[in-house]
Amino acid sequence: MDITVAIPTYKGSHRLPALFTALQHQTGTQGIQWEILVVDNNSPDHTAAVIQHWQQQWANQGFTPPLRYCREDRQGAAFARQRAMGEAQGDWVAFVDDDNVPALDWLGAIAAFRHQSPRLGAFSGRIKGAYAAPPPEGFDQIKGFLAIRDHGSQPCRFRAENLQLPPAACVVVRRSAWLAAVPPTPRLSGKVPGRFIQGDDYEPLLHLHKAGWEIWYTPSLCTHHHITADRFDRAYLLTLAQGCGLATYQLRSIITPPAQQPIMVVRTILGNVRRLVIHGLTYRQRIGQELVPGFLWAFYWGSVCSPFVRRDRPKNAL
Structure with a gap:
């Protein structure tokens, strides 16, 4: 076939x-x-x-x-x-x-x-x-x-x-x-x-x-x-953005050697905190008013949190 x-x-x-x-x-x-x-x-x-x-x-x-x-x-x-x-x-x-x-x-x-x-x-x-x-x-x-x-x-x-x-x-x-x-x-x-x-x-x-x-x-x-x-x-899109961000560290860890993963944790957190600060200073109140600034804020915030997300283990997984 x-x-x-x-x-x-x-x-x-x-x-x-x-x-x-x-x-x-x-x-x-x-x-x-x-x-x-x-x-x-x-x-x-x-x-x-x-x-x-x-x-x-x-x-x-x-x-x-x-x-x-x-x-x-x-x-x-x-x-x-x-x-x-x-x-x-x-x-x-x-x-x-x-x-x-x-x-x-x-x-x-x-x-x-x-x-x-x-x-x-x-x-x-x-x-x-x-x-x-x-x-x-x-x-x-x-x-x-x-x-x-x-x-x-x-x-x-x-x-x-x-x-x-x-x-x-x-x-x-x-x-x-x-x-x-x-x-x-x-x-x-x-x-x-x-x-x-x-x-x-x-x-x-x-x-x-x-x-x-x-x-x-x-x-x-x-x-x-x-x-x-x-x-x-808007609520759906912001949830989607955060969900994409929350996967950032899990995905990067797949192709990161084990010895370098602690460094990847720090880089993921600090890099996206920097993004949040720059984004917040750039768009300010527009984050809560306009779609794209709000979407990117949710994505960066999800990325900051991504090293702390537990691995999926559904109850009915084999």
């Missing part, structure tokens, strides 16, 4: 049909052996029934790639991705979130780019925003935090050592590299009720980088990320 399209989903019953339709109409798939695997991350809605309906519909229409389903009861996107790697049959696993819709040439672009380098461990592409409501003023400056990315018109390597990495919303990973390099139990599980710490999508890529695998960007790969109006809520 060449490619497994892996879809981690939580309460995705109303989002999955658009994604399934886009996958059903992929072009340039001749000669590609592929499958679709949906990992239901303990959804309490009708997600399983929706998938069963599509499985039956595809069987009736003679759609060739199999649509497979499994359920992961450990809450958190990181556990769903680990389950996908265990269940996948493809040499490459193309992750796509249930609120992302790939371009119709997406699968063909994956098949072409996977031969870019013998050390290619993962790659991603353009992720464009599809907005249900007009974004707030200044949103372009922070849209990368919502997995909307465009790194230009030429392929390039991500600088993983600087935490420049693609989001899991649309990332393609060499399965054998993941299984050899990524620990089975993640430090960061992803958003769960009462715990909004980000970084779960970067964690496995840092392990790949540490093991010597290359991570690339290619503009030939394109998806559209559907952003609902509630994600423009």
Whole structure:
């Protein structure tokens, strides 16, 4: 099997049909052996029934790639991705979130780019925003935090050592590299009720980088990320910013030698305290009034606190 399209989903019953339709109409798939695997991350809605309906519909229409389903009861996107790697049959696993819709040439672009380098461990592409409501003023400056990315018109390597990495919303990973390099139990599980710490999508890529695998960007790969109006809520965005900051030290510690980690703690705290002071003096009352100054303040504050965040240990983790 060449490619497994892996879809981690939580309460995705109303989002999955658009994604399934886009996958059903992929072009340039001749000669590609592929499958679709949906990992239901303990959804309490009708997600399983929706998938069963599509499985039956595809069987009736003679759609060739199999649509497979499994359920992961450990809450958190990181556990769903680990389950996908265990269940996948493809040499490459193309992750796509249930609120992302790939371009119709997406699968063909994956098949072409996977031969870019013998050390290619993962790659991603353009992720464009599809907005249900007009974004707030200044949103372009922070849209990368919502997995909307465009790194230009030429392929390039991500600088993983600087935490420049693609989001899991649309990332393609060499399965054998993941299984050899990524620990089975993640430090960061992803958003769960009462715990909004980000970084779960970067964690496995840092392990790949540490093991010597290359991570690339290619503009030939394109998806559209559907952003609902509630994600423009100021309170949500500030929580997101702080959650991204809280993952800073956990992520950097993956690629920091043990002997240097005490220094990394000091650098993380002092460096971001300095950012806070400069930011506060620059923007003052605008931090509480405008989106971007408030967002960056929350991110820097989360980064200051990140060395003190305990490692995720969900009750139902194996």
